[in-house]
Amino acid sequence: MTQLRDATVFVTGATSGFGAAAARRFAAAGARLVVCGRRTERLAQLQAELTVPVLTLTLDVRDREAVAAAIAGLPPEFAEIDVLVNNAGLAAGLDPAQRADLDDWDRMVDTNIKGLLYVTRAVLPGMVARNRGHVINLGSVAGSYPYPGGNAYGGTKAFVKQFSLDLRADLFGTKVRVTNIEPGLCETEFSLVRFGGDAERAAKVYEGTTPLSADDIAECIFWTAALPAHININRLEVMPVVQAFSAFAVDRRPSGS
Ligand code: NDP
Ligand code: 8X3
Numbered sequence: 001m002t003q004l005r006d007a008t009v010f011v012t013g014a015t016s017g018f019g020a021a022a023a024r025r026f027a028a029a030g031a032r033l034v035v036c037g038r039r040t041e042r043l044a045q046l047q048a049e050l051t052v053p054v055l056t057l058t059l060d061v062r063d064r065e066a067v068a069a070a071i072a073g074l075p076p077e078f079a080e081i082d083v084l085v086n087n088a089g090l091a092a093g094l095d096p097a098q099r100a101d102l103d104d105w106d107r108m109v110d111t112n113i114k115g116l117l118y119v120t121r122a123v124l125p126g127m128v129a130r131n132r133g134h135v136i137n138l139g140s141v142a143g144s145y146p147y148p149g150g151n152a153y154g155g156t157k158a159f160v161k162q163f164s165l166d167l168r169a170d171l172f173g174t175k176v177r178v179t180n181i182e183p184g185l186c187e188t189e190f191s192l193v194r195f196g197g198d199a200e201r202a203a204k205v206y207e208g209t210t211p212l213s214a215d216d217i218a219e220c221i222f223w224t225a226a227l228p229a230h231i232n233i234n235r236l237e238v239m240p241v242v243q244a245f246s247a248f249a250v251d252r253r254p255s256g257s
Contacts (some may be wrong), residue, residue: 005030010081013088015042017188021218027052061115071122087138091194094149105152112156134177141184177232179224184239186212209242
């Protein structure tokens, strides 16, 4: 197995959901952590809770210069990143494309695509130079299966899937691994964010189901990192048993109705 005790693990979006759960899971294995997000207080809480060395970075991954400076300026004891969990991301809105808010689309593209690119680009040279490392991206089932209102969100996650595969092509010949984790329905703050803080609407997404939990996904993330160094999980698609895909939709109404 890959030894994660004393490994340096960098988690984006560690203030909530998968990121916070992944930080806890790696900490349980004795890793040292760099945790980032925009909510400083939550990062401080996580740091206070964990007994391993933790560096907190208040960082908006959309800020290209800030990302580059934060990663270039890591103190030596946190600078050699072994595992990057590219998790920061969001869905904003569920309106059909013809009514969607362009600001929502910008926010998703800027965070889920461009933010992930900025962090990856800053971390990769060190991994390649050390000839070790693992980039674990958070894609989604939405990157493979369309659903009404998924539009730009699904598009950003399809990007993450393809970028993960293309990274593998560039890293061929090195020992740096790349994995795209593709979760389905999972109860975190995801829907609260998607619906602009509407807790009632968010709760309805999970009502009457047994969704995945953040800990379930943290376990998947951890598993891919802990596998022996010669194994690369390219994509890991995970759904709760209560979720599956449906058949093609066919509109049988008489035309014009
Ligand atoms: P949460 O809303 O619970 O967590 C999202 C995290 O991303 C927060 O820590 C938030 O931190 C961080 N984040 C958002 N925007 C930025 C930004 N601009 N800069 C830095 N950090 C940011 O959602 P999840 O844990 O569920 O989602 C994590 C990832 O998993 C996302 O990429 C999401 O698309 C994906 N995903 C989620 C699924 C689900 O059903 N829950 C399923 C499949 C994929 P802060 O606000 O403090 O900046
Ligand atoms: C989150 C899963 O199905 O809500 O990526 O888009 S879904």
